[in-house]
Amino acid sequence: MQIPAPFDYVRASSVDNALALLDRYGAESRVVAGGHSLLPMMKLRLARPEWLIDINDLFELDYMLVDGQVLRIGAMTRHTALLESDDVQRLFPIITDAERVIADPIVRNRGTIGGSLCQADPAEDLSTVCHVLEAVAVVRGPAGERMLSMTEFHRGPYETAVGQNELLIEVRIPIRTRSGSAYEKVERRVGDWAVAAAGASVSLAADGTISHAAVGLTAVGLDRNVSEVDPVLLGQVPAEQLFVEAGRLAGLACDPLADQRGPVDYKRHLADELTRRVLRVACSRAATSAAHTTTDTTQEG
Amino acid sequence: MQISMTINGTDVTREIEPRVLLVHFIRDDLRLTGTHWGCDTTNCGTCVVLMDGQPVKSCTVLAAMADGHAITTVEGLADGATLDPVQQGFMEEHGLQCGFCTPGMMLTARALLDHNPHPEPLEIREAISGQICRCTGYATIVRSIQWAAEHPAGSAKTNPEADAEATPEATEEEVTA
Numbered sequence: 246m247q248i249p250a251p252f253d254y255v256r257a258s259s260v261d262n263a264l265a266l267l268d269r270y271g272a273e274s275r276v277v278a279g280g281h282s283l284l285p286m287m288k289l290r291l292a293r294p295e296w297l298i299d300i301n302d303l304f305e306l307d308y309m310l311v312d313g314q315v316l317r318i319g320a321m322t323r324h325t326a327l328l329e330s331d332d333v334q335r336l337f338p339i340i341t342d343a344e345r346v347i348a349d350p351i352v353r354n355r356g357t358i359g360g361s362l363c364q365a366d367p368a369e370d371l372s373t374v375c376h377v378l379e380a381v382a383v384v385r386g387p388a389g390e391r392m393l394s395m396t397e398f399h400r401g402p403y404e405t406a407v408g409q410n411e412l413l414i415e416v417r418i419p420i421r422t423r424s425g426s427a428y429e430k431v432e433r434r435v436g437d438w439a440v441a442a443a444g445a446s447v448s449l450a451a452d453g454t455i456s457h458a459a460v461g462l463t464a465v466g467l468d469r470n471v472s473e474v475d476p477v478l479l480g481q482v483p484a485e486q487l488f489v490e491a492g493r494l495a496g497l498a499c500d501p502l503a504d505q506r507g508p509v510d511y512k513r514h515l516a517d518e519l520t521r522r523v524l525r526v527a528c529s530r531a532a533t534s535a536a537h538t539t540t541d542t543t544q545e546g
Numbered sequence: 547m548q549i550s551m552t553i554n555g556t557d558v559t560r561e562i563e564p565r566v567l568l569v570h571f572i573r574d575d576l577r578l579t580g581t582h583w584g585c586d587t588t589n590c591g592t593c594v595v596l597m598d599g600q601p602v603k604s605c606t607v608l609a610a611m612a613d614g615h616a617i618t619t620v621e622g623l624a625d626g627a628t629l630d631p632v633q634q635g636f637m638e639e640h641g642l643q644c645g646f647c648t649p650g651m652m653l654t655a656r657a658l659l660d661h662n663p664h665p666e667p668l669e670i671r672e673a674i675s676g677q678i679c680r681c682t683g684y685a686t687i688v689r690s691i692q693w694a695a696e697h698p699a700g701s702a703k704t705n706p707e708a709d710a711e712a713t714p715e716a717t718e719e720e721v722t723a
Contacts, residue, residue, distance in 0.1 A: 246570075247586045247605075254547060254564035254610045277611075281588060284567075284606050288586070297564065299611060349676025351654065352588060354600045355607070435675040436589060 249287035256299045263300050267410045270296040278360035281352050316418045320359025339426035339444050343370040349436040359413045367402045368438040368464035376469035377444040377461040380418045386411035423538050424448040425530025427523040439464040440506040443519035445527040449535050465516050466500035473498045483528035488521040495520035549613040554622030556713045564610050569593040571609035576714035580620040580649050591677030594650035595619050601654045620649035631700040632656050641690030643681035650677050655691040
């Protein structure tokens with residue numbers, strides 16, 4: 246029977262209250278959101294907090310709203326809500342793609358975007374997605390709010406820049422016009438961690454060339470972004486040859502470990518193949534988005 | 547610590563240790579053993595219960611986290627002598643053999659049909675994809691849920707175990723009161 250070691254439990258009533266509790270209980274306290282990473286770790290004694298601060302009553306952090314050219318997602322937004330959001334599907338199909346393959350539908354009812362990002366598991370999908378979309382993490386503490394890029398936010402496996410007395414409260418994703426994005430994962434079975442996964446976001450200029458691109462990989466030993474690929478894509482017209490070259494570079498750039506999910510060469514192959522696939526879909530979605538943008542402009546004109 | 551919640555429509559209040567998982571609270575404290583305890587690792591889904599109408603894996607939810615919420619277990623599916631259409635569907639379409647995964651499967655099916663009364667077979671498969679059945683190969687489970695979708699009012703059959711308790715075992719104080 247897997248039962249966590251003893252701890253004291255307290256339920257926070259607001260963000261300010263959660264911060265006060267973190268301040269009061271200090272280094273031996275941990276925040277629990279959906280609990281689907283932390284509770285398994287507590288069962289295995291990989292985590293052993295003395296105080297558990299439950300933030301599931303913080304409905305003030307459960308929202309998605311389009312605010313000008315930014316999509317703001319509250320940290321307590323559940324995976325299921327992200328998966329079912331029309332705004333998310335329209336603006337960032339990469340999130341919908343990823344959410345469809347994150348854990349299983351029942352786990353997605355509990356898990357949150359904030360919890361996923363703070364867990365910072367190297368095989369976690371939304372972290373790659375947020376890197377690719379150049380999201381900003383809003384972290385609140387006693388001294389006020391800090392805005393962190395994903396590179397600043399993620400310090401390494403299971404490690405983030407969120408301080409002991411701070412709380413991730415929001416994720417902000419910049420909305421780009423004429424853009425498309427996609428995510429694809431290979432997993433052994435539903436609910437397993439990725440053998441490998443890739444995400445891409447692409448924006449097109451008026452002449453149809455790629456004006457902005459980002460590719461990220463999950464679970465293959467990189468800090469999410471494959472920076473080697475972006476310069477090759479910029480200024481080019483989307484074409485199969487380009488995707489093949491990007492895939493080749495991604496396969497070379499990654500640094501996977503052999504484990505029960507597969508040997509190194511298989512994972513490199515996946516990095517290559519999945520990079521091609523997500524670029525293909527992202528470019529096609531960007532072209533559709535660009536067509537809509539042009540139509541809208543014509544109608545407005 | 548003291549927690550209160552609604553289980554199958556009945557209010558319960560108990561003193562618990564904060565580390566008690568919801569599945570053990572339901573089985574050991576409330577003596578509602580229809581909820582099964584399986585892998586303990588959020589994989590198999592036999593411990594699924596509904597929390598405010600949404601399926602959750604009760605081995606990965608603390609009983610303390612369910613404080614103030616409404617929980618439905620498999621014992622709460624039937625309405626007295628009338629089986630839930632999902633339960634009837636599992637009988638009609640042979641949705642179980644050993645029955646170990648069945649409580650979780652049926653609760654997920656109930657939540658799916660409440661949310662989407664006419665699911666496609668693929669949507670049913672997706673809904674139960676976080677649960678494991680080692681007997682039926684899933685085909686009969688999918689057919690059982692389809693049967694329930696096609697018979698939202700169920701059939702006239704009655705619950706052969708209508709006498710079984712759907713309510714948690716009362717504590718001594720509750721009985722006295």
